[in-house]
Amino acid sequence: MKLLRVYMDTGETYVVSYDQKDNKDTIKSEEGEMVVEFLGKGTRENEYLFKVGDQIHSITLDEGFLILDQEEEYKVDRVNELPVKEGQSIEELMKGKEGEVLSPLQGRVVVVRVKEGDAVTKGQPLLSVEAMKSETIISAPIAGVIEKIAVKPGQGVKKGDLLVVLK
Amino acid sequence: MPPFGKVLVSNRGEIAVRVMKAIKEMGMKAVAVYSEADKYALHVKYADEAYYIGPSPSIESYLNIQRIVDAAEKAHADAVHPGYGFLSERADFAEAVEKAGMTFIGPSSEVINRVKSKLDGKRVAKEAGTPIAPGSDGPVGSLDEALKLAERIGYPVMVKAAYGGGGIGITRADNADQLMDIWERNKRLAREAFGRPDLYIEKAAVRPRHIETQLIGDKYGSYAVAFERECTIQRRNQKLIEEAPSPALTPEKRQEFIEASVRFGKRIGYFALGTMEFAYSDVTKDLYFLELNKRLQVEHGITELITGIDLVKLQIRLVAGEHLPFTQEELKIRGHAIEFRINAEDPLNNFTGSSGYVTYYKEPNGPNVRLDTGIEKGSWVPPFYDSLVAKLMVYGENRARAIETGRRALRDLKIGGVKTVIPLYKLIMDDEDYQTGNFTTAYIADKSEIFVKKLKEKEMLKTALAASVYNRGLMRGNRTQEEGTARPKSAWKTYGVQAQANARVMW
Numbered sequence: 001m002k003l004l005r006v007y008m009d010t011g012e013t014y015v016v017s018y019d020q021k022d023n024k025d026t027i028k029s030e031e032g033e034m035v036v037e038f039l040g041k042g043t044r045e046n047e048y049l050f051k052v053g054d055q056i057h058s059i060t061l062d063e064g065f066l067i068l069d070q071e072e073e074y075k076v077d078r079v080n081e082l083p084v085k086e087g088q089s090i091e092e093l094m095k096g097k098e099g100e101v102l103s104p105l106q107g108r109v110v111v112v113r114v115k116e117g118d119a120v121t122k123g124q125p126l127l128s129v130e131a132m133k134s135e136t137i138i139s140a141p142i143a144g145v146i147e148k149i150a151v152k153p154g155q156g157v158k159k160g161d162l163l164v165v166l167k
Numbered sequence: 168m169p170p171f172g173k174v175l176v177s178n179r180g181e182i183a184v185r186v187m188k189a190i191k192e193m194g195m196k197a198v199a200v201y202s203e204a205d206k207y208a209l210h211v212k213y214a215d216e217a218y219y220i221g222p223s224p225s226i227e228s229y230l231n232i233q234r235i236v237d238a239a240e241k242a243h244a245d246a247v248h249p250g251y252g253f254l255s256e257r258a259d260f261a262e263a264v265e266k267a268g269m270t271f272i273g274p275s276s277e278v279i280n281r282v283k284s285k286l287d288g289k290r291v292a293k294e295a296g297t298p299i300a301p302g303s304d305g306p307v308g309s310l311d312e313a314l315k316l317a318e319r320i321g322y323p324v325m326v327k328a329a330y331g332g333g334g335i336g337i338t339r340a341d342n343a344d345q346l347m348d349i350w351e352r353n354k355r356l357a358r359e360a361f362g363r364p365d366l367y368i369e370k371a372a373v374r375p376r377h378i379e380t381q382l383i384g385d386k387y388g389s390y391a392v393a394f395e396r397e398c399t400i401q402r403r404n405q406k407l408i409e410e411a412p413s414p415a416l417t418p419e420k421r422q423e424f425i426e427a428s429v430r431f432g433k434r435i436g437y438f439a440l441g442t443m444e445f446a447y448s449d450v451t452k453d454l455y456f457l458e459l460n461k462r463l464q465v466e467h468g469i470t471e472l473i474t475g476i477d478l479v480k481l482q483i484r485l486v487a488g489e490h491l492p493f494t495q496e497e498l499k500i501r502g503h504a505i506e507f508r509i510n511a512e513d514p515l516n517n518f519t520g521s522s523g524y525v526t527y528y529k530e531p532n533g534p535n536v537r538l539d540t541g542i543e544k545g546s547w548v549p550p551f552y553d554s555l556v557a558k559l560m561v562y563g564e565n566r567a568r569a570i571e572t573g574r575r576a577l578r579d580l581k582i583g584g585v586k587t588v589i590p591l592y593k594l595i596m597d598d599e600d601y602q603t604g605n606f607t608t609a610y611i612a613d614k615s616e617i618f619v620k621k622l623k624e625k626e627m628l629k630t631a632l633a634a635s636v637y638n639r640g641l642m643r644g645n646r647t648q649e650e651g652t653a654r655p656k657s658a659w660k661t662y663g664v665q666a667q668a669n670a671r672v673m674w
Contacts (some may be wrong), residue, residue: 002638004634008522009584010513010523010585010586014626016630016634018634018638020639024640025631027631027634029630031624031626034627036255039634048636050632052631058634059364059632059641061641062527066632066633068628068629068632071579071581072581072590073529073627079638104516106521106522106523130550131519131520131550132511132550132554140265159516
């Protein structure tokens with residue numbers, strides 16, 4: 001059993017647990033569990049076949065991209081193995097620590113409305129991130145005290161980046 | 168003889184490229200303008216000449232009238248095509264171009280000034296006998312007045328910003344409580360977004376569809392309508408998928424739309440291309456005029472596909488003073504066309520814009536496919552402008568065939584490096600309500616839960632397969648073989664291989 005963080009090139013990151021037994025991989029994420037059976041190489045160069053449920057899917061590799069079923073292209077920047085500390089549950093690792101506010105999107109920090117040491121109520125706006133002309137306000141998920149602000153106005157952030165730590 | 172020698176296109180992205188294609192075909196020179204962010208953009212490379220007009224924010228470049236007119240003068244352009252968005256419907260821009268001794272490709276500043284706001288449009292429509300939604304004749308002064316009016320015309324009502332555009336500042340209120348809730352907020356938003364807080368109220372259509380007509384007029388009072396476009400598939404009042412003709416109209420209803428549009432055009436002496444937007448109720452069969460877009464429309468291409476007219480070339484000729492080359496009776500609808508707006512947006516994240524480099528790019532082509540694009544492999548999608556990067560259009564002899572082609576072309580179109588709405592469109596093509604034409608403007612909002620669920624499942628599948636591919640070392644798999652492919656260096660070797668492979672060598 002491994003814990004992986006998959007970094008997509010478009011900024012998303014997904015934390016999954018990965019368990020390989022012969023040809024069968026069990027992958028668990030926040031969204032649920034999936035059993036992927038590796039069927040081997042396809043009949044063309046750079047084509048690999050997998051069985052998920054009763055469906056057979058192909059992955060073709062092209063210019064560093066993965067093409068799913070000949071139609072959907074995506075790229076993985078990297079896959080990191082995460083250290084699992086004793087006593088830590090997978091669910092906990094997937095969701096991030098309580099009080100950590102992560103960026104829900106890729107963009108640029110416009111304003112930070114709070115400073116370290118401020119007490120905030122649940123739902124209070126902390127900062128806003130702008131992506132393509134529209135501003136998204138990030139609010140406090142819980143009531144608490146701002147322990148750390150990890151970003152500055154004007155800074156670019158990726159999805160999943162740490163913005164603020166609440167205590 | 169081309170009507171002009173050189174035309175400057177004061178826009179960017181796919182529409183700049185599209186307009187330049189018409190300019191080049193007509194034997195004229197195409198001039199681009201570009202901001203800092205667009206230094207390496209496709210429209211700049213495609214033009215015959217290009218001029219830098221300022222920093223990336225559009226207010227300093229594509230919205231800067233002085234700099235664009237300066238560039239046009241420097242280039243010795245005879246005419247300026249504004250595309251859509253940016254300065255395309257600004258009377259002051261048209262006037263500045265006219266004053267500089269050039270032709271503005273669109274209606275004159277005088278005609279633009281006849282319909283400045285949505286409320287002007289409603290007034291003209293009333294005078295012309297074009298049907299409008301019951302509601303206020305002018306801006307509604309106070310909340311009390313609004314409540315009284317809404318009570319009289321009946322809920323639900325639409326609250327709109329008089330100077331609004333682009334689908335911003337439109338809210339529906341189903342009852343008095345909701346109206347009270349949104350009134351002050353919308354007023355403030357309207358002031359922030361458009362500089363004028365004026366709001367007005369009109370009755371909302373029951374199960375509304377958004378249908379628009381393509382109005383075409385010359386300077387001598389002749390009009391024709393190149394039929395309608397159905398633009399009902401929207402999110403946040405912005406169009407995503409359009410089609411022509413509308414699956415909801417009978418020939419009689421279509422005629423009603425055409426006549427209502429021509430009456431409006433005649434009333435204000437409109438010329439060149441205009442789009443008459445209507446709300447249409449499937450239930451009551453009422454049509455309500457919404458507004459006139461005084462420019463080339465984003466979705467003009469699907470009208471071109473079903474009528475065979477090149478609207479951009481026609482627009483340029485009409486503005487140059489040529490007569491309308493056909494009558495209404497000569498126009499015929501042939502087949503069905505669908506347009507998909509390819510936006511660099513994340514459908515899983517409330518359609519937030521996705522900026523970045525296009526690192527993978529495959530265009531669809533083949534029978535019945537047209538792609539108007541503003542990007543290529545290596546392009547940067549900047550965060551400063553609209554997220555529309557390309558328009559995919561498909562054609563079929565009927566709607567079902569067009570959907571088939573659409574599904575295929577969406578699969579063939581591959582854009583990597585930025586998020587796009589393509590995965591969502593694939594789901595819509597497979598949706599029965601879309602296939603049967605059973606939808607309203609709330610289609611995306613109503614189905615968002617199921618679409619998001621399916622998109623998330625796909626993301627999970629992609630992540631899981633990526634985890635398998637990486638953990639099994641498959642990414643490294645075949646690289647050696649690729650590089651190891653023998654490439655004959657000598658032409659004699661190639662000749663030898665070919666000669667032996669050819670059956671004729673035996674004789």
